[in-house]
Amino acid sequence: MNIRTVIVDDETPLCDELEYLLQAHPEFHVMKKFDQAAPALAYLSGNPCELLFLDIQMPGMNGIEFAKCLGEMKRKVLVIFVTAYGEYALDAFDTPAIGYITKPVSRVALARALEKAKSLLKPVPEADNKITVMREGRMYPVTRPEIIMAYVKNKSVFVRTKSGEFTSQLNMQAMVAFLSDAPFFQVHRQYIVNLDFVAEVVPWFKGTYSLHMKGFPHEEIPISRNHIQEMKRLLGFR
Numbered sequence: 001m002n003i004r005t006v007i008v009d010d011e012t013p014l015c016d017e018l019e020y021l022l023q024a025h026p027e028f029h030v031m032k033k034f035d036q037a038a039p040a041l042a043y044l045s046g047n048p049c050e051l052l053f054l055d056i057q058m059p060g061m062n063g064i065e066f067a068k069c070l071g072e073m074k075r076k077v078l079v080i081f082v083t084a085y086g087e088y089a090l091d092a093f094d095t096p097a098i099g100y101i102t103k104p105v106s107r108v109a110l111a112r113a114l115e116k117a118k119s120l121l122k123p124v125p126e127a128d129n130k131i132t133v134m135r136e137g138r139m140y141p142v143t144r145p146e147i148i149m150a151y152v153k154n155k156s157v158f159v160r161t162k163s164g165e166f167t168s169q170l171n172m173q174a175m176v177a178f179l180s181d182a183p184f185f186q187v188h189r190q191y192i193v194n195l196d197f198v199a200e201v202v203p204w205f206k207g208t209y210s211l212h213m214k215g216f217p218h219e220e221i222p223i224s225r226n227h228i229q230e231m232k233r234l235l236g237f238r
Contacts, residue, residue, distance in 0.1 A: 002182060003121060004048060004230075007033045008040040008066070009055035009082065014103065018053055018082070021107060025114055031230070037061040041069060046226045048186060049077050051117050054097075056083040067097060076180060078120060080113050131178060133159050133166035140166060144184075148197045148213055149221070150175045152190040162215065185234055187211060187223045195234055 005028045007015045015033040022028045031049060034040035037058055044052070052070075056063035067079050080099040098120060099113040130143045140163075148160045150168070157168045157175055170178065176186060183195040199214045201223075209228055211221040223231060 003028045003050045003117065005030050005051045005053070006040065006044065006049050007053045008035075008037065008058075008063075009053070010035050010058045011055070014055070014082070014105075018105060018110075021105065021110055024107070025111070027118070028114065037063075037066050041066060043226075044070065044077065046224065047230060048180075050121055051078045051080065053080050053082050056081055076177060078117050080117070131159075131168065131170065133168050135164070135166045142166070144179065144181075145194075147179065147184075147194055148215070149191060149193045150179060151192070151221075160213075160216070182234075185227075185231060187221065187227050187231055189224065191221050193221065195231075198235065201232075201235070201237075 005022065007018050007030060009015050009018075012033075012035050015035065019030045019033065022030060028051065031047070032040075032043055034043070037060055041061070054063045054066060058066075061069075063081060063083070067081075070077055070079070079097040080101060081097050082101045082103060082105060084103040098116055101109045101113055130141050132139050133142050134140070142159060142161060146161045148162070150157060150159050150172075152158075152172055157170055157172055159166045159168050168175065172190070175192060179186075179192050184192055185195055186192045193211060193213065197214045199212045199217065202210050202212060202220075204210045204220075204222070208225060209223045211223060213219065213221065
C-alpha cells in the first residue's frame with residue numbers, strides 16, 4: 001500500500017518532524033509539505049492524495065476552514081488534525097477528519113492514527129470491485145483490473161478494456177472514486193489510466209507529455225502539468 005501524504009503546518013519544524021516520524025511507516029509517502037494553507041489547497045485541488053496532516057491554528061485560512069473546503073471540493077482525502085489547541089477538538093470533528101493529535105506528536109498517537117487511516121484505505125471487497133458498462137444496448141460486468149482507462153468524451157464517461165470501448169452510467173466524479181487505488185492514476189481531469197497498461201510516455205509540447213496505452217499506440221492521452229512528476233514517480237522514472 002502506497003499512501004500519498006501531505007503535511008500542512010505553519011511551523012516548518014513540525015512539518016519536518018512529522019516527515020521524520022513517518023519514515024517508520026514506509027507505506028506513507030510524503031508528497032509535499034506546506035507552511036501556508038492557500039498553496040496547499042491549490043495543490044490538493046489538482047493532485048491525488050490519500051492522507052492529509054493539517055494544523056488548525058494557521059494565519060489566514062485555518063485548518064477547520066481548510067478541511068471544509070476539501071469537503072466542498074469533493075476531494076477524497078483523509079484528514080488528521082495536528083494541533084497544540086485541545087479546545088478545537090469538537091470543531092475538528094465537524095469536518096471530514098478521521099483523527100486529532102495534539103502537539104508534541106508522540107509516536108504512539110501517530111501510529112494509532114495511521115492504523116485508522118490504513119483500515120479506511122483498504123481495497124474494497126471483490127464484490128464491490130466491478131461495475132456494469134454498456135455497448136449496443138447490452139450490459140457487461142467489468143472488474144477494475146480489466147479497465148485500461150476511463151475518460152470523458154462528448155460529456156459522457158467511457159471505459160476502455162481489451163474488448164473495446166463501453167459507456168458507463170457513472171459520472172467522472174464517481175469513476176474517480178471507483179478507480180482511486182493503484183494502479184490507477186488520474187493524469188488529466190478527463191482521463192484516468194491503468195498504469196500497468198502504459199506503453200510509453202511521449203514529450204509533447206512546451207514541457208508537457210502525453211501517454212500511449214498498450215493496444216492503442218495511436219491515441220494521445222494528455223498529462224496535466226501538475227500530474228507529471230507524480231506520474232513519473234509512480235512509473236519509476238528517475
